[in-house]
Amino acid sequence: GQSLEQPSEVTAVEGAIVQINCTYQTSGFYGLSWYQQHDGGAPTFLSYNALDGLEETGRFSSFLSRSDSYGYLLLQELQMKDSASYFCAVRGVGSARQLTFGSGTQLTVLP
Amino acid sequence: EAGVAQSPRYKIIEKRQSVAFWCNPISGHATLYWYQQILGQGPKLLIQFQNNGVVDDSQLPKDRFSAERLKGVDSTLKIQPAKLEDSAVYLCASSSPERTTYEQYFGPGTRLTVT
Numbered sequence: 001g002q003s004l005e006q007p008s009e010v011t012a013v014e015g016a017i018v019q020i021n022c023t024y025q026t027s028g029f030y031g032l033s034w035y036q037q038h039d040g041g042a043p044t045f046l047s048y049n050a051l052d053g054l055e056e057t058g059r060f061s062s063f064l065s066r067s068d069s070y071g072y073l074l075l076q077e078l079q080m081k082d083s084a085s086y087f088c089a090v091r092g093v094g095s096a097r098q099l100t101f102g103s104g105t106q107l108t109v110l111p
Numbered sequence: 112e113a114g115v116a117q118s119p120r121y122k123i124i125e126k127r128q129s130v131a132f133w134c135n136p137i138s139g140h141a142t143l144y145w146y147q148q149i150l151g152q153g154p155k156l157l158i159q160f161q162n163n164g165v166v167d168d169s170q171l172p173k174d175r176f177s178a179e180r181l182k183g184v185d186s187t188l189k190i191q192p193a194k195l196e197d198s199a200v201y202l203c204a205s206s207s208p209e210r211t212t213y214e215q216y217f218g219p220g221t222r223l224t225v226t
Contacts, residue, residue, distance in 0.1 A: 031213065042115075042202065042217035043154065087153045091213055098144075098167055099215065101153030 002026045004102035006088055011108045012078055020073045020105045022088035030092040032064050032071045033099060038084045046073065046086075075107070083109045113137065115218035117203050123224045129191035132221045136184070136205030142166075144215065145178055145188050146202040154202055160186065193225045 004024045012018040022032065031050040035043040047055055049064035049071060061074040075082055085106050089099040116135040124130050136143050141162050146154035157176065158168040162183040171178070175194070180186040190197055200222050204215040 033213070042219050043204075043215075044217070045212070045214040048212040048214065089153070097213075098156050098159055099213075101155070103151070104153050 002090060002092075002100045004088055004090060004100065006086075006102045006105045008103070009106045009108070011110065013110045014078055014080060016078050017074065017076045018078060018107065020075075020086050020088075020107070022071045022073075022102060024069050024071075024088070024090050024102075026069075026090050026092055026100070028092040029066065029069075029090060030097055031090075032062070033089045033091060034060075034062050034073045035087045035089060035101075036084050037087065037104070041084075043087065048091075078109045080109050080111065083107060115203055115205055115216055117201075117218035117221055119221055120219060121222050121224075123226065124193055126195055126225050127192040129189065130193055130223065131187050131189045132201050132203075132223075134186045134188070134203030134218060136186070136203070137207075137216055140205035140207050140216070141183070142206045142208065143180055143186050144204040144206075145186070146204065146217075148200045148202055148220070150199070157188070190223075193223075195225050198223055198225045 006022045033048045034046040037043040047062035059076045064071040085104040087104045089101040143160045145157045148154045157171045158178045159166045160180040163180045178188045200220040202220045203218045206215045
């Protein structure tokens with residue numbers, strides 16, 4: 001089976017840096033993805049890590065350690081519009097290599 | 112490019128009734144997914160199509176849920192009969208196998224309320 005753990009809520013102030021952690025247990029692993037979802041909106045892709053290390057895309061970075069079954073999403077220079085839910089998702093298990101999502105972390109950015 | 116289209120956006124039905132959702136993926140995307148997202152949880156994959164063939168439907172409650180993707184483009188997801196616990200947002204997503212990031216593009220979803 002698969003399980004992913006991430007904090008349910010995180011609060012930070014505008015301009016700050018926040019890190020959202022994700023630990024996973026899977027019987028097969030091909031990569032870790034991150035998605036953002038605003039209230040009432042569709043999930044949108046942020047990043048994908050297949051190999052260990054840091055991937056940077058603008059204000060967002062994502063890190064993966066396969067040996068520790070751990071990853072994180074780093075958001076810098078927080079803006080009010082970053083208030084949303086953030087999901088980590090493991091790609092793997094099964095012939096379809098489908099995504100299994102965590103329960104999400106609700107990020108609240110305060111002024 | 113146009114995004115993933117879904118309809119209806121909202122649906123309210125009584126338990127034991129039937130309902131159908133429609134999805135039109137991004138043009139050229141061979142892979143189509145249906146997810147169920149219960150409030151406060153992450154999306155859960157129900158079924159995955161590659162063109163018009165089913166790749167994975169291991170989490171689809173086949174006694175009441177069915178899905179099809181005719182001609183490898185549009186797809187419909189049906190629930191018959193609905194139960195209270197089916198209240199959720201049903202998300203459709205599509206992806207292209209050429210993307211090395213395996214990015215999935217999601218539609219706006221259909222919010223289903225079963226009373």
